[in-house]
Amino acid sequence: MDRFADLLDTLAFTPSRNAKLTLLADYLRRVPDPERGYALAALARDLDIPAVKPAQLRELIGARMDAELFAYSYDYVGDLAETIALAWPERASIPSRNDAPGVAEVVETLQAASRREGPALVEAWLDRLDPPGRYALLKLVTGGFRMGLSARLIKQALAGFGQVEVNEIEELWHGLAPPYLDLFAWLEGTGDKPVNAAAAPFRPVMLSHAIDEADFERLDPADFAAEWKWDGIRVQAVSERGINRLYTRTGDDISASFPDLVDAIAFDGALDGELLVARPGEGGVETGSFSDLQQRLNRKTVTAKQVREHPAFFRAYDILQDGREDLRALPFIARRARLDAFVAGLDPARFDCSPLLDFADWDELARLRADPPFAVIEGVMIKRKAAPYLPGRPKGEWFKWKRDPFLIDAVLMYAQRGHGKRSGYYSDYTFGVWREPGELVPVGKAYFGFTDEELLKIDKYVRDNTIERFGPVRSVRAGPDKGLVFEVAFEGINRSSRHKSGVAMRFPRISRLRWDKPPAEADRLETLERMIDGED
Incomplete structure (x- = not known):
């Protein structure tokens, strides 16, 4: 588990795509079968462990610490596995990595376990692990990796590891099963190329x-x-x-x-x-x-x-x-x-x-x-x-x-902490436009389009101007004379009965921050409705 924990920790702080590919390929070279195959399947979200569910993990930590304290911790951290890994009480003796279960041991044991047996197994392992190991264990069990790893990037790492074309990996993938022993034998030159026995296979797509x-x-x-x-x-x-x-x-x-x-x-x-x-x-x-x-x-x-x-x-x-x-x-x-x-x-x-x-x-x-x-x-x-x-x-x-994106000026209304490396910052934003008589109504959410430097400024603004808290969400001061205006770009807009405003945006993102613009001058709901009418 220690090698998998080290990989996750390094990937989380590696923004470069090429650097991620290098890290994955190096892991595949250093780690033997079947551990590397199970780890790869977990990262690719192709690992199924039905014996343990997130609700059961909540019950485990609920028996070890105060429920309200855990709720506050989870609110701050923003990730269930990370919160449990950090909050899990240490044993009297410091866990040793020599005592850590291996990835293959965890996967194969849990896949053979029942829903009744699974939580007890995880609880025993958590007691044997240090915080990075606990985090790796919980991510292995639940999935939900938030570190910029797409299924295609993982296949590209495999292709680089074996010096083959990525489309060869993609055409084989749906006929393979963890821990991919035949695949690794072929990529390392010790076995024949696997035959795709799966009917109706995927064919790598052509992009523009x-x-x-x-x-x-x-x-x-x-x-x-x-x-x-x-x-x-x-x-x-x-x-x-x-x-x-x-x-x-x-x-x-x-x-x-x-x-x-x-x-x-x-x-x-x-x-x-x-x-x-x-x-x-x-x-x-x-x-x-x-x-x-x-x-x-x-x-x-x-x-x-x-x-x-x-x-x-x-x-x-x-x-x-x-x-x-x-x-x-x-x-x-x-x-x-x-x-x-x-x-x-x-x-x-x-x-x-x-x-x-x-x-x-x-x-x-x-x-x-x-x-x-x-x-x-x-x-x-x-x-x-x-x-x-x-x-x-x-x-x-x-x-x-x-088509050229649509642009509107909207006012920040709510903010929520992000995930992964953004878990300590308010980086997910709900914004609104004006509706008579002077009411802001939310019209969309966005969590990208700004720089890291701008994120720090928005985060400070959110903390300095919070007026209410709703669990992990903060309501931000927003009125005609006080508020933060975003220029929002989006690809399209439709009517929607599910939203209070009656409209839904397609792919909204922050185009720029309008520190210079008074909130009263942000756009009105009628502007968005005219955009829909202009498209119909």
Whole structure:
């Protein structure tokens, strides 16, 4: 456990992506099987330990310290595992790392344990560990790592460790299981490459670059096709040997969250496209907002009502596999012709194609981008007609040209501590705009877009101007004459019955701090409502 604890501690204070990759690769070289495999699975959120749940951990610490004191501590620290690790009473003798359980011992013991046995095992281990070890144990058990580790970054670390292409790892991943003994044998040159035995595997996606003015000067519009950029989430629908799966762009299997769409996959192949909420209407498919889609995201189970009110829909824009034929080496324009014919045979209540746009030059495409027909469109995609489907982000093949963000001035209303390295700072902000008669109503939340130096200034402002506390949340002084104004950028806005203001923003972030602007001059709710009306 000590090596895993050291890794977590170092990763938490390593902001650089490349440095994280180096740390992970070094850990994989130094640590033997099966410990490294279980640690990797935990970091990738692919480790399932049902014998212990967070509520049981709360009960354990509740028996060791005053409940109110723990509540105050948890409020300050902001992370359950870290709070318990720091607050857990030490034994009379100082724990020795020689007494620490190993990662493999913990995982294999808990996976064989019942829900009744699991907490007692964890309690005994906590007594044997020092604070870093306790933190590593609890994170291993519960997951929830907050240190900038995506599933793709972990796969890139594996690829660097074994000197292979990351797409080779991605195509194998869903056929593997912890502790990945065959995978490590192949990467170290002592075994054959594992055969992906999983049906309907994920295929690494092709990504785009943001386009800029210089690109337009060197690109010939005749060489490119364009289509709308839809405001949903990028997914891959795959079916093989009777198995249907739905993956995110990073390869996470989200099939269980969208059973209505997965059940409608009546084909043998792999499609790339956008997950939306939509239903057929009199004028064609009526596409919902991203707020509608959020009602279905990140749910392990869904109710019949959720499926009925927010039906999942797949808008296709590429085909990777048709039956057993791999189409990725074909030019985009040839794949597109195959896609149109393929989707024509699917259920129109669940599948359609993203239409190609007719344009003669970049100016004409700019006019289309500036006036899209639907609010759920956030820009255009520009794709080279001759481009094969290449994993990663190849240069010069696909471009995204998003609409300019919306900007408003809003007033800080509430603040909450962040997580990880921000756990000691108020870094999550709720902001509002004015509504008659002189009332601030919250319209969004943001936790990025500012520098570390600006974070320190906002944190001090929050502490100096707190007027009420609601658990971990602080209410901040905000009136016409006193308050902190944020310039907020966001990608879109929709009506929402779930919010007091009646509106919901898409991807809000702090664009800049307006220390110079009186709160009374911040925007009004009517301004946001006009933005919606302008998009409809």
